[in-house]
Amino acid sequence: MNDHSYIEATPTVLKTKRPDTRNEVRREALRLFAERGYAAVSMRDIGEAVGVRQGAIYNHFASKQDLLADLMTGHMETLIEALDEALDGLDGPVARLAAFVRFHVGYHIDKPDDVFIAYMELRSLEPDHRQRVHALRNRYEAVLRGILTDGATQGAFRIPDIAVQTRAIIAMMTGVTVWYREGGRLGRRETIEGYVQMTMQSVGINDPAGGDK
């Protein structure tokens, strides 16, 4: 349930070799794009990281642009699907908001490169692909906006402006990728619960329990 990924893991022992170049390209391109930016990474760089010549990449992706679009739409679809799963069956704005935060922060801790690229490289996408990714992002935001609207309507939340607070909460949570490191001072669970409390307080809830854990 915690293992959302559109890039299949390469089996370590299974069935002997057969290198899955397509997914290796995805993995290395993702890493390099996140590290240096789309424009600063060449097909040679990707090929070198994978262990093939640049020409071989074109057996799996039509172009560099196509590769980027594959990564971004793949990520966004996986993200939204996983969100639906995480909120499934939950009722009430307080519980749903806490679940949203736990999901979002957890996902961003686990897949920082994916989310960074989806945010940063929108500008590198050609219009068609960009519009598609943009629509997916709006769908994601709309879920949080819906939760905040419910909570504000019911009087559970104290919110100056729902649209602004939606983006403020997302920006706050997404920022976890800037500093979180595995093995750092704060563990995954502590970090997530910290964001839950901050978010709850930001909508005016000071319950020490921070919603139901």
Next chain:
Amino acid sequence: MNDHSYIEATPTVLKTKRPDTRNEVRREALRLFAERGYAAVSMRDIGEAVGVRQGAIYNHFASKQDLLADLMTGHMETLIEALDEALDGLDGPVARLAAFVRFHVGYHIDKPDDVFIAYMELRSLEPDHRQRVHALRNRYEAVLRGILTDGATQGAFRIPDIAVQTRAIIAMMTGVTVWYREGGRLGRRETIEGYVQMTMQSVGINDPAGGDK
């Protein structure tokens, strides 16, 4: 006081012509880097935007890398200086936190390209320059961390983890650049006060006045 800028404005009528190419290059490079990213902008692009051939840029900046470093350090120094000014004479964590938010959000509304580049293009800087900019950013963050520490010590704030909350607040506020547009639904002042309230609530303060305005 609201007009912090390390890129001198080109006078519109004063003293007749004499085009200040150096500052025109700064201005256009800043715009283009923010729009497309450092790696995706060529010296030819910048020259064209300014109205000179690419070679002329080298009369004013030693290299493309030097131009980026000039923009980033120029911005960071102006930012820190302006922050010091904004907090000058203010006492108490509540008042200082409100002033910090007003300053940060206001600055980010006014100079979105500067702050976006300073955040995004750190990776495009060679080690020396990067370290320098990084140190300036830490100094900036340290001011907010100090305010939160004071407030937590005095019992005015309710904060799960000061280091995390420092970054969470900065990320939340910085996100204003993603959506704010002049002439949009929310004006500059409303936007700023919205962030003040959200920030105050995020540290556990629910005073409807949102600190002293």
Next chain:
DNA sequence: TCAATATATGAATGGTCGTTCATTCATGAC
């Protein structure tokens, strides 16, 4: 076993990149 298919190579394509440089031009000081 053999043909079909998928994948990799290495060289080449035309373009664009950052940077350099000899030269020209305009300005202002003396």
Next chain:
DNA sequence: GTCATGAATGAACGACCATTCATATATTGA
């Protein structure tokens, strides 16, 4: 009027870019 200075030009440089392609090699299904 002369000259030094700062700034712009246009052409050139070697390097690297994304992409293509003929060819070679491996894997698969029948």
